[in-house]
Each structure stands twice: as structure tokens, then as C-alpha cells.
Amino acid sequence: MLTIGSLQLANRIISAPMAGVTDRAFRDLAREFGCGLTFSEMISDMGLCYTQQRTLRLADVSEEDGPVAVQIFGSDPETMGRGAAILVGLGAAIIDINMGCPTPKIVKNREGAALLTDLHLARSIIREVKAAVSLPVTVKMRKGWHDDEHTYIELGGIAEEEGAAAVTLHPRSRSQFFSGQAEWSAIKILKQQLAIPVIGNGDIMSASDACRMLEETNCDAIMIGRGAMGNPFLFREAVALVEEGTIIEPATIEERIGIAIRHLDLACRYKGEMVGVREMRKHFSWYTRGMRGAARIRGDINRADSRDELVAAIMQLLGREGN
Template sequence: MFDASQSLPRIAHHTLPNRTILAPMAGVTDRPFRQLCRQLGAGMVVGEMVTSDPSLWHTRKSRLRMDHRGEPGPRSVQIAGGDAAMLAEAARFNADQGAEIIDINMGCPAKKVCNKAAGSALLRDEALVAEILTAVVAAVDIPVTLKIRTGWCAESNNGLRIARLAEETGIQALAVHGRHRQQRYAGYAEYDTIAAIKAEVKIPVFANGDIDSPEKAAAVLDYTGADAVMIGRGAQGNPWIFREINHYLRHGDCLPPPSDGERASVLRHHLVALHDFYGDTMGVRIARKHVGWYLAGDARLTEAQRRELKGHFNRLESRADQYRFIDDLFGHAPSPATAPDEQGATAKGIRAA
């Protein structure tokens, strides 16, 4: 069983308060979601990847991704690209904007990233990896971390060699997703490579991939010896996972699920934060995917109810209507004898008993 008394993970001079980290996810880990996950127990959060192309730094999309106002430290910003000089300049720029940790993306499997020889595509060129890591570490006075996959494909599982390069070039911590790039998110993450990397290097190692419960987090920490778990998709629609894992690691038992009242409050506050951050039009649109994830993880609902509710929410066009949806979802409980098909396709009255 994982030893909860193990010392807390450190990234250079930053000591994290626990062993849970929110993974960087493009289109997901914006400032509202990062702040929410921190409030619910994440020891550190990593922002959406920021391009290293300076011609795009002043677009609205990049400005929003670089916005860390009001966030407590350590503020970790992930940069992405395939040119060492550009990545070094991006690191300096983000450090000047308030980043306290720079994270380099060598793990993203998306085609539009890999087609530009960035993300996990970099794992195919170890010389370029070494060049990038050396340049970025030399460019800033703040810690630099790295996120990778186990390799490009099953025949090129070079995560261990990349980890050695990372340590040799001055990387302060390494996050490893337990899949190679060609798997994308299919199949299951493997943790043997993460365990081998942890046994080989002295820098902190964070285990990532398919960690979706407190029990799974403890098992992965125990198996790999990793210093922390990094949660990505497991936090979508379930920001409570961080406090649940923290509790399980400390006490060995599971917290009760959040009450309906807390779920309603968190969803409403999340929507308010999204609307305030993005503005009414964009905020309403972005709220749709988050509410879809919340609904997908709501055990009170049948699959048919989830589909109906998601479809209904996606047709709403104003923040007021979205708030009303949340109020109705949690404020009107049908009779246990009422069949789901008789409850209609709006939030009002669809809540499972």
C-alpha cells in the first residue's frame, strides 16, 4: 500500500501541498477550471499549452491562456513548439508574464500539434529533445519541467532515455503519460515504463494516465513509486477527485460523494466564472462541454437522461438560461416511481431520485 507519510513532492524550491496535480489540457484547463480544481484540493495546476510562435502571442486565444491573474503559486505554464530558440523565447516571455514554472509539452498526441513536429512528435528526435531542453533551461531562472509519453510508438518506447536526457539537462520534474503517441487515448495506460523511469532518475516523477479514482491513484503511486499523480480526463466533470484522492492517501478510506447542494453550488460557480472570464457569447459556448462532462459523471441519471439533458443544455443561448438549468436540475426531484421516459427533455424534473 502507498506510504502516505512519504515526503511531499518538490519542484526545485516549490514544495507542493499534496500529491495531486491537474494535467495541462488544451481547451480545458483555463483559469476558471484551474482555480476550481485548486479549491477542491489540487496541489498544483498546469495551464493550457501556449504556442512558442511569437506571432500568435497577442491573439485573444493566447492572451486568455496566459492569464493567471489572482492565481496562487506555483503558477505553471506549458509551452509547445519544435524550435529550440522559439521555445526559449517563449519561456522568457511567460516568465516575464508571471509564470513560476515552465513546462515543456512533449506529450500531446494531437495531429495538429504533431504535424508541426511538436508535442509527442519530438520524442522521435532525441538530439532535438536535448537541444530544446538545454535551451529552455538556460533561458530562465525559474524551474523547467517536462511532460512526455512513453515514446512515439510501441517499437520506439524511449521514455527512459528521454528521462535521462531531462535530468542531465536540468529539468526539475518529469510527468509521464503511460501511453505512446500512436495510442492517443485508446486502450489502457501502462505503468511499467513510469516505474522504470522513477527507478532511474532522481528528479520527481509524476504518473499520468487513466487515474480516475482514489483507489487507482494509490495503486499507481504504490506500483510506480512516483512522487505524485497527474490527473487529466479524470477531472473533467469531477473536480472533486483531488480532495477525494488526498483524503484516501491520508486516511485509507473514501469520502462520501458531494451532496446535491454542493454539486449545484460548484456547477453554478463554475458557470459564473466561465461567463465572467470569456464573456457571455464565448462563455455560454464553453460551458456546454463542461456541463456535458458533469452530466456524464452523474450517477443519479440514466444514460437516456444524460443525453436529453445534454442536448437541452446545448441549445441554451444565455447565461441566465444556463443558471436556471442548474437550479432546475438539482431543485426538482421526481417521484422514485416515475419512469425516466415520462419526465421530459428539460432539466426541470429530470433529477434522479
């Protein structure tokens, strides 16, 4: 059993934070498929401190029935601390600090992966957030800014010294964005160096990848991002293989379509039909990836304006010969 600070997790499979993807509907499904911990999308410290309604809605996990690590991003230690305190009231189980986002509009504000280039500031942020909340505080980081940098070693040490309860490493540099391969050997090095739990992340696309990362790096838990987009079944498969050594049959076309519709209904319930449908179009493209006939219904998915139109689009794939 994995413990992060005072929080005991049911297993070692964690759903990654993904802006625009891991909203409440996604997290509900991730939990349904056995995930031990889910992450929110990244939340702006300024949005919290200036009580922007959209930010507060994004950050509110108080009604969810499993632990959610809520991720905050920013560059000012003081507002990061204040923002973190607000997240406690919104139901967070863990406060995670973003030190990995590579997007230009984030790093130009010295946020996200930019903190890899200013470890003094990174330390102050962890210290302020830690002082502001009594929940476990964690840090999610990349390997370094440039390809040949190994900043994670020093930053991991800083996080531990400042009382972080765990760190997650996505071992790509900021310059790489998502190109190349995640360098899992860096996760192994970090694990050897730290006493706090290390969560390994990057390029887990199957349950066997999850097992392989645990074996190769000795990390304490694994975090899955892109592999679960349109495929929450990966959580179920990874939990079964990692925790029980059991291989689960891949989801059938019927099940994939059924869960896509359930996901849509959850999104409509939480965000209203208009926003729910608009945001679910991309998820439907992911759910149908690789299905026979998927390319032909892509246009219907993108034109769908209502829940029923989106359902009708995907139902065209049911019962196709060879599915």
C-alpha cells in the same frame, strides 16, 4: 512534501494540462478542491513570441493565488526559450515543455509527441528553455511514438542531464492516442532510473486509482486529467485518501450542480458571458454525466445562449426522485 526545483507543493495531487479544459476557471476550482499544483492549457511558443493577444490571455496566470505550471509547445529551441522567458513575466511558477501531444496538426510541425522521434532536438529545446528562465523547468512526455517503443527512458535521462526539475510520464504511445490502457509499469521503470521527481499520469479515475498508482510505481506525485472533467471533487477525494488516508463521501447531486454553476460564473467572469456560456456547455454535459434525466436536458444545455438559460437547464435535474 513534494519539491519541484525550488517550489514546494502542498500535496502530491496535480491537475493535468488539458487544452480547451484547464483554463483559469477550471484551475480555480481545482485549487479550491485541494490540488497541490495546476497546469495551464498548452501555449504556443510562436503565439507568445509574436504577442498574439489570445495566447497571452491564455498564458497569463499572474492573478491566480496558487502555483501554476504553464506548458509551452513548439519545435524551435530559440523561440521556445524566448517564449518561456515571456511566461515568467506572466506569472508561471514552472515552465513545462510538451513532448506528448499526439494531435496531427501539432506533430506535423515537429511539436508535441513528434519530439519523441528527435531526441537531439528535444535536448536542445530543454537546454534553451532552461537557459532562458530561472524557474523550474519540467517535461511532460508519452512513452514513445510507436507502441513498442520505450523512448521515455532515454528522454527522461536527457531531461535530467539538462537540468529539468521533474518529468511527467503518460505511458501511452503517440500511436495509441487515448486507446488501450496506460502502462503504469513504465512509470515505475522511469522512477527507478531518475533522481528527479517523476509524476505519474494516465487513467486515474478515482481516489483509489491515485493511491494504487503511487504504490505500484513509487512515483513522487500523480496527475489527473480526464477524471476531473466535470468532477473537480476527484481532487478533494484523492488528496484526502493519498495524504490522510481518509475516504470522502462522493459529492451529492446538489453539490455537483452548485459547483457546475460556480464554474459557469467563473468562466463568465474571466471570458465574458458569450464565450463563457459557449465553452461551459461541454463542462455541463460532463457535470451531469450519470445523473437521472441528464440525457433529456442535453439539448437544452447545447441550445443555451445565456448564463441564465444554462442554469435553468441544469436546475431541471434538482429534486428528481431517486437522485
